[in-house]
Amino acid sequence: DAKTTQPPSMDCAEGRAANLPCNHSTISGNEYVYWYRQIHSQGPQYIIHGLKNNETNEMASLIITEDRKSSTLILPHATLRDTAVYYCIVPSRRGGTSYGKLTFGQGTILTVHP
Amino acid sequence: DGGITQSPKYLFRKEGQNVTLSCEQNLNHDAMYWYRQDPGQGLRLIYYSQIVNDFQKGDIAEGYSVSREKKESFPLTVTSAQKNPTAFYLCASSHRGAGNTIYFGEGSWLTVV
Numbered sequence: 001d002a003k004t005t006q007p008p009s010m011d012c013a014e015g016r017a018a019n020l021p022c023n024h025s026t027i028s029g030n031e032y033v034y035w036y037r038q039i040h041s042q043g044p045q046y047i048i049h050g051l052k053n054n055e056t057n058e059m060a061s062l063i064i065t066e067d068r069k070s071s072t073l074i075l076p077h078a079t080l081r082d083t084a085v086y087y088c089i090v091p092s093r094r095g096g097t098s099y100g101k102l103t104f105g106q107g108t109i110l111t112v113h114p
Numbered sequence: 115d116g117g118i119t120q121s122p123k124y125l126f127r128k129e130g131q132n133v134t135l136s137c138e139q140n141l142n143h144d145a146m147y148w149y150r151q152d153p154g155q156g157l158r159l160i161y162y163s164q165i166v167n168d169f170q171k172g173d174i175a176e177g178y179s180v181s182r183e184k185k186e187s188f189p190l191t192v193t194s195a196q197k198n199p200t201a202f203y204l205c206a207s208s209h210r211g212a213g214n215t216i217y218f219g220e221g222s223w224l225t226v227v
Contacts, residue, residue, distance in 0.1 A: 034215070041202070041221070041223075042220055042221065043118075043120075043204050043206075043218035043219050043220045043221045044157070044204070044218045045218070046215050046216070046217055046218075049215060087156075091216075102149075102157065102159075102216060103156070104151075104156035104157040105156055106156065107156075
């Protein structure tokens, strides 16, 4: 997997936007960036993914820099239930086809406070 | 509801016993995976299967076995050869091919006493 670097922790006030950065400077041209989050004792939840263009869904927005070496996950209006560990992942590829190995690092612990 | 179902959620076993964790998906996904997570750590891949009747070892396959007789099912057996089996086990699935999202079940806690 392309190595990713995330800050270990971040705080955010409820109702404000949470901006979570990720560096992936060794990403290849055909590799996607995925974001997941995990609440304690639950399975990781898929949030969003992208290749080159910015993406938005009902949960979040993903901003990818033009050189693709970094990205930012944006939760536009954070709630207390968004408190979780957020993982930025660039999955392994083998022979041009992803075989699904997701390398979860330490992620960013996001704490949303009232 | 469509999704990935793992059972049981919590399991206690005596040391030396084999135990099988169930994983069923109704998402029509070809690929399925098993991960292990230790407290405060990231996920590590145990086994994965891209198609029925075929599976591959991941990074930490020793002491584990799997089968893939049906598309919907990918059970994991934790054998007595696994030295530290107490962990949180996560099953996942996806369509095959590049860029396909992997979805996870809710996990199974295995405690060996």
